[in-house]
Amino acid sequence: MTAVGTSDVLRTPRFGRRRGRGRSPYTVFLIVLCGALVLTALLGPLLAPYPPDATNILAASLPPSLAHPLGTDSLGRDLLSRLLWGAQISYAAAALIVVISIVLGIVIALVSSWFGGVVDATASGVLNVFIAIPGMLVAIIAVTILGPGFWAPVLAMAFASAPYAARILRGTAQQERHKAYVEALGLSGISTLRINGHILRGVSPIILAQTTFGFGVALLEFGALSFVGLGIQPPTAEWGAMVIAGRTEMLAGDPQQTLSAGAMIVISVVAFTLLGERLQATLGVGR
Amino acid sequence: MTTNSGAAVSLLSIRDLQVWSGAGSEATPVLRGVDLDVRAGEAIGVVGESGSGKSMTLRAIMRQLPAGFSASGSVAFRGEEVSQMRSRRLARLRSGEIGMIYQDPRAHINPLWTVGNFLTEAVVASGRFRKRQANARAQELLEEVGFRDPARQMRQYPGQLSGGLLQRVMIVAALMPEPALILADEPTTALDVTVQAEVMSIFSDVIRTHDVGLVFVTHDLDLAAATTDRMAVMYAGRVIEAGSSEAVTSRPAHPYTSALLASRPSLHRRHVPAGIPGHPALAAGVADACSFADRCPFVQSQCRNTDPALRLVQGDSTSACLRVPEIREQLERIDA
Numbered sequence: 001m002t003a004v005g006t007s008d009v010l011r012t013p014r015f016g017r018r019r020g021r022g023r024s025p026y027t028v029f030l031i032v033l034c035g036a037l038v039l040t041a042l043l044g045p046l047l048a049p050y051p052p053d054a055t056n057i058l059a060a061s062l063p064p065s066l067a068h069p070l071g072t073d074s075l076g077r078d079l080l081s082r083l084l085w086g087a088q089i090s091y092a093a094a095a096l097i098v099v100i101s102i103v104l105g106i107v108i109a110l111v112s113s114w115f116g117g118v119v120d121a122t123a124s125g126v127l128n129v130f131i132a133i134p135g136m137l138v139a140i141i142a143v144t145i146l147g148p149g150f151w152a153p154v155l156a157m158a159f160a161s162a163p164y165a166a167r168i169l170r171g172t173a174q175q176e177r178h179k180a181y182v183e184a185l186g187l188s189g190i191s192t193l194r195i196n197g198h199i200l201r202g203v204s205p206i207i208l209a210q211t212t213f214g215f216g217v218a219l220l221e222f223g224a225l226s227f228v229g230l231g232i233q234p235p236t237a238e239w240g241a242m243v244i245a246g247r248t249e250m251l252a253g254d255p256q257q258t259l260s261a262g263a264m265i266v267i268s269v270v271a272f273t274l275l276g277e278r279l280q281a282t283l284g285v286g287r
Numbered sequence: 288m289t290t291n292s293g294a295a296v297s298l299l300s301i302r303d304l305q306v307w308s309g310a311g312s313e314a315t316p317v318l319r320g321v322d323l324d325v326r327a328g329e330a331i332g333v334v335g336e337s338g339s340g341k342s343m344t345l346r347a348i349m350r351q352l353p354a355g356f357s358a359s360g361s362v363a364f365r366g367e368e369v370s371q372m373r374s375r376r377l378a379r380l381r382s383g384e385i386g387m388i389y390q391d392p393r394a395h396i397n398p399l400w401t402v403g404n405f406l407t408e409a410v411v412a413s414g415r416f417r418k419r420q421a422n423a424r425a426q427e428l429l430e431e432v433g434f435r436d437p438a439r440q441m442r443q444y445p446g447q448l449s450g451g452l453l454q455r456v457m458i459v460a461a462l463m464p465e466p467a468l469i470l471a472d473e474p475t476t477a478l479d480v481t482v483q484a485e486v487m488s489i490f491s492d493v494i495r496t497h498d499v500g501l502v503f504v505t506h507d508l509d510l511a512a513a514t515t516d517r518m519a520v521m522y523a524g525r526v527i528e529a530g531s532s533e534a535v536t537s538r539p540a541h542p543y544t545s546a547l548l549a550s551r552p553s554l555h556r557r558h559v560p561a562g563i564p565g566h567p568a569l570a571a572g573v574a575d576a577c578s579f580a581d582r583c584p585f586v587q588s589q590c591r592n593t594d595p596a597l598r599l600v601q602g603d604s605t606s607a608c609l610r611v612p613e614i615r616e617q618l619e620r621i622d623a
Contacts, residue, residue, distance in 0.1 A: 180394035187349055188409040188460070189382020201399050 027282065030275040034212075037268055041091035044084035052085035052237045053077065061254050071256045074249055079257055083264060086237035090219060090265075093154050093231075097218040098211055100158035105165025106207065110196050112166075113173040124170070127163040135160030136221065143230040150232060153225045157218060165210055169203060176202035205283035213276025216269040223265050239265050297363070298468055298500045299325040299348065304360040306340075306347055306524075315571040317343050319524040320360065322597060323502075325468065330494060330501040332511030332532060334547075335521035336567045341504040344521075345470045348502075349385065350377060364468070382413040386461030386499075388471040392453040396445045402456055403441030410464045421463070428459040431496075432489050451482035458490055468500040476506065487514060508547060512536040520544045523578035524570025526597065530604030538619050540606035542583045545618040577609070585614050 040047070056076035064071045070079035112123035135157055142156030176182070176199045185195045200207075225231035226240030234241060239261040246257025306318040318340045325331050333341050347358050350369055362369045364380060372380060381387075389395040396405055406429075407421035416424065422441070429437035432455040445453055454474060461469050474490065475483040491514040494501050505511050511518055512532045519529040520541065528541040539545040549561040565582040577583070577590040589609055597605040600615075608614075 180389070180391065181397045183351070184387070184389060184395040185397070185409075187351055187381050187387050189378045189380075189413055190409050191378075191412065194408070194412055198397050198400070202397070 027275075027278050030271060030278055033271045034275050037087075037271060038091065040084065041087040044087045048078075048081035048084040050078035050081040052082045053235050061249065061252070063254070064256065070260050071254070073246070073257050074254075079260060082237040082242060083239075083260055086239050086242055086261065087264065089150070089232060089236065089238045090223060090240070090268075093150065093222045094215050094219040096154050097158045097161065097222065098214045100155070101160075101162040101165050101214065102207060102211055104159070104162035105167075105169050105210075106200065108162070108166035109169035109173040109203075110199060112170055113177045113199075114192070114196060116174075120170075120174075123166075127167055130160075130163040131167065133160070136224070139221075139225055140230060143225070148230050148233055153222060153231045157221055157225075161214065161218070165214065168210060169206060172203045172206050173199055205279075209276055209279040209283060211276075212272055212279055216272030216276065219272070220265065220269045297324050298327045298329070298365060299323070299502070300361070300363045300366075301344070301348070302361040302363075304344065304347055304358065304362060306343055306352065306356055306358045308356050310355075310357065314357075317356065317524055317570050318347065318358075319570050319594075321521070321524075321526055323519055323526060323529070325500045325502060327467065327500055328498045329517065330491070330503060330515040332515035332518040333502060333504045333521060334506065334508055334511050334518060336506070338567060338569065339521040340524040340570060341521055342472055343524075345387075345472055345502065345504060348470060349381060349387065379413070382409050383415055383464040384467055386464070386466040386469040388454075388457050388461050388469060388474045390473040391477045392457045393445070393450060393477075396453065396457065398445050400444075401441065402443050402445065402448070405445070406441070406456070406460050406463055409460075413464070415464050425459065425463065428462055428493075429456070431493055432458055449482075450478050451486055454478060454486050455489060458486075458493065462493060462497060462499070465497075466499060468502070469494065470502045470504075472504050473506065474503075475510070483510075490514075508536065508551060520547070523568040525578065525607065527579065527607040528605065529597070530600075530602070530606075534602065534604050538601075538604075538615075540600045540604055540611050540615065540618065541579075541608045542585050542614070542618060543579045546582075546584075577607075585610055585617070 054077060056072070058076065059068070059072050060076040061074050062068055062072045062076075068078050068080065070083065072078055073082070108123060108127070112120040138160040139153045139156040142152045146152035179202075182195060182199065185198060222231060223238075223240030223243070226238050227244045229244070232238035232241045234245060242261035243258050243265070246255070246259075246261065249255070250258045301321055301323040304318055304321040304323075305316065307314040308317050309315060321340065321344055323331065323333070323344070333344065335341050343352075343356075346352050348362055348369065350362075350372075352358060358370070364384065369377070369380065400408075403422065403425065406425040407416075407418065410416045410421050410424075411418050425441060426437035429440055434440050434452075434455070440448075440456075445456075448456065454477075457474070461471075471490075475487050478486060487510060501515070503511060503515055512535070515532050517530065518532045518535045519526045520535065520543065521527065522543050528535060528539065528544045530540065534540075535544060536548065539548055543563075546561070546563045550563060552560050563582055568578045568581065570578075575594055576592065577586075577595055580586050580590045583590065587610065593609075595607045595609045597607045598611075600606045600611055611618075
């Protein structure tokens with residue numbers, strides 16, 4: 001009849017145990033790695049030894065050396081500098097995609113779990129329809145209409161991945177919404193908005209895990225869009241664009257550009273995906 | 288404020304409160320016409336078995352029925368019909384005028400927010416107090432219910448407090464907005480027996496010092512008698528006897544009350560507690576007959592023809608038994 005009065009002491013958080021499990025060396029390593037990657041992306045322009053677009057035809061296609069740790073591309077631009085500048089764009093794009101999609105997901109999840117009934121059923125139905133459309137396809141359509149660049153693919157992918165976030169968050173929000181304390185809050189005269197703040201706090205572990213996980217996926221997909229020429233356009237440095245730009249050099253025997261940019265994408269995606277999975281396991285939230 | 292009953296001003300007045308589960312022809316009754324009055328500063332005990340409608344009555348007062356339930360009848364708070372209140376007025380009633388204490392504090396307090404936040408959020412959000420005032424008041428009240436270091440408790444999380452301490456926090460939360468009435472739904476049932484006594488004595492103390500009206504729902508007849516001024520006994524979705532707590536427990540005016548009293552174990556007498564034969568009747572299963580008829584040792588054919596209304600027996604005691612005048616003496620003897 002109602003969920004009230006079901007005493008469930010077992011479900012109360014056990015901070016000690018969780019913290020203990022979360023602090024395994026493996027998790028710490030992943031957190032440090034991801035933190036270092038984010039820091040590099042933030043500080044990239046300061047760390048870069050050269051401007052990213054300074055060409056020097058006399059120093060073209062150089063192998064790695066002390067002056068150019070990763071060598072130079074066919075126009076003589078320093079690859080390390082381009083990699084560092086590119087990190088900023090790749091990470092900014094991925095972060096925006098994740099933040100927008102998670103925020104949209106949170107709003108949809110809270111609204112549909114709060115009202116339930118018809119609202120919830122409608123929202124779920126609509127979400128399922130959108131999930132059936134591949135995100136990359138949406139991005140390609142958006143780029144066709146709005147033209148390539150930064151914003152069209154970012155917004156398209158953010159909207160395309162919002163339904164996934166919403167579907168995962170909705171389940172957890174619904175559990176939280178039917179807890180006894182939520183009803184008690186309503187009876188103490190607290191506004192619906194504030195009560196949803198409580199619910200949001202309750203689902204925050206899954207938001208954290210989902211954000212981390214989604215960041216890796218977004219990084220990969222945005223890189224892929226730039227790789228096929230729908231995202232960041234040359235001469236701007238971006239990892240996906242660098243992978244494709246290095247293609248001819250690779251055939252000429254200079255694989256540094258493609259390899260270094262590709263390696264950064266792989267390392268970032270793997271690090272964030274593993275950390276996301278780790279957080280999910282540690283915080284006890286299922287996919 | 289006017290009262291048409293002529294009696295002392297009622298804080299809360301419930302008349303013929305009916306609650307139905309489901310709608311249309313599918314509807315089954317849960318409450319079959321509850322009458323209850325609470326005067327300012329008065330403590331009322333509502334006792335009865337599980338399923339008799341005690342908690343549902345509280346929910347109906349707060350207009351917080353589970354989905355699919357509907358209510359009719361009158362619930363008036365200070366003469367104002369609760370069912371007529373607009374949502375803003377209702378929020379003010381819930382946040383400031385009627386406080387609520389639940390059976391299981393662990394489930395009813397958000398485990399992720401500190402005690403201080405739990406205590407001050409509602410009163411600050413409703414504009415009743417500023418943050419600083421609310422903090423001061425919360426600490427004062429925490430001290431009143433026996434916390435020695437309120438400033439520290441304010442920073443703690445619910446998981447760091449035991450059930451008994453948490454229930455005291457809940458009592459403080461209910462008192463925070465200076466309400467006129469507190470509804471307590473079996474506030475000690477989830478606690479250890481030793482802790483129960485302690486929490487209950489603190490509870491009834493603060494209720495008296497703050498001059499708050501109380502509706503105290505419990506299974507425990509003795510506890511209700513010890514802490515309340517008046518008592519209402521519920522059975523199958525109705526109040527079947529009401530009166531001063533002293534009168535109800537020493538001179539019961541309904542066979543059910545008398546049977547309940549006889550079923551208690553006693554510290555003073557060696558006897559086997561007498562059970563009540565049969566099972567508690569459901570509100571849904573009663574129609575035009577006394578709901579207790581099937582289990583009543585005094586049942587007569589007339590009991591099966593009408594569902595007796597509450598009638599005045601003596602003083603302000605009321606009983607819903609047709610045969611009270613004849614069997615009164617025997618009822619009292621059962622517990623003698």
